[in-house]
Amino acid sequence: MRAVFERMRAPSLFKHSILLIPVVVCTALFILQPELGRSPDLxxxxxxxxxxxxxxxxxxxxxxxxxxxxLSFNLLVKLGQERLFWVSFAVFFILIPPTVTLVKLETIGFSGIVSALVGLYAFSVALNLYQKSKGCKFSFFFVFLLGVSVVAFTYGGYVIRILVSILTVIAFFYVFQNLKPKSSDIMILLLFLAPYLMAIVGLFPVSIVTDGGFINIWAHYAGIFLGYWIPLVLWYLFTRRPIKNLKMSLS
Incomplete structure (x- = not known):
């Protein structure tokens, strides 16, 4: 019985240990403190x-x-989308660093990839909501717009705030019309959304100037946008489900 348990446990431990590789790389570079130079190569x-x-x-x-x-790994595994996680994870480490380098003012730091993983977690929550709401496509818009709303209330003017709030409420209405949740389901959804919204607040603070310089705000924009929409596109390609007419969701 113990041997069976060990065989079941080993792959999970191995997969979780893969997630530690970037941490090991960051730690080694932090200890070494390399000089990057003023004109670095690719x-x-x-x-x-x-x-x-x-x-x-x-x-x-x-x-x-x-x-x-x-969080993203465990939630996507529970949703039956482990392959989607690993493909998205690989794409992030191929695509995010050069993209972030192009858009950010300061070329140092891990926050672009962290932002992408926040976006991946948000997609995981949206996919969970999609499954529970019987395939309501507005689930993906609702979760994304919820994050946009936080950013809009931090940096946007009144018109932007009102517009984004209206769109978020509309998406919320259609999701919960299909979901018809119990109070316990709503609490679970709020628990899922809490880390995402807290991360958005941290990634997009009121002041981007810090004692040590400034926050790479454009890297955060690029990371979280790609981190949300890349797995969404991959999920659609993997499942190959035809996108239903939105009128069917509205009816």
Whole structure:
């Protein structure tokens, strides 16, 4: 019986240990403190996405990475989408660093990939809501717009705030019309959404200027946008479900 348990447990431990590889890389680079130079090549530009010179930023990024990588992994596994997680995870580490390097002002730090994993977790919550709401496509818009609303109320003017709020409420209405949840289901959904919304607040603070410089706000925008929509596109390609006419969802 113990041998059976060990065989079942080993693959899970191995898969979880793969998620620690970026942490090991970040830790090694933090200890080594490499000098990147003023005119880095492509490899150096890529490595710069794992480099930290500040202890607080290093610990914050690593902790956020661990939280959202493991939350995303476990939720997608429970939803039967483990392959989707690993493909998305691989795509992130191929695509996010060069993309973030192009859009951010400061070429140091892990926050772009962390933002992508926050986006992946948000997609996982949206997919869970999609399944529980009997395939309501508005689930994906609702979760995404919820994050956009937080950013809009932080940086946007009154018109943007009102517009995004209206769109979020509309999406909310159609999701819960299909969901018809119990009070316990609503509490579970709020628990799922809480880490996502807290991360959005942390990634997009009121002031982007810190004692040690400034926050790579454009890296966060790029990371969370790609982190949400890349797995959504991959999920559609994997499942190959035809997108139903939105009028069917509205009826």
């Amino acid at each position: 490899l150096t530009e890529y490595i710069s996405n794992f480099v930290h010179y500040d202890l607080d930023r290093f610990l914050g990024n690593v902790l956020a990475y661990l939280i959202f990588s493991y």
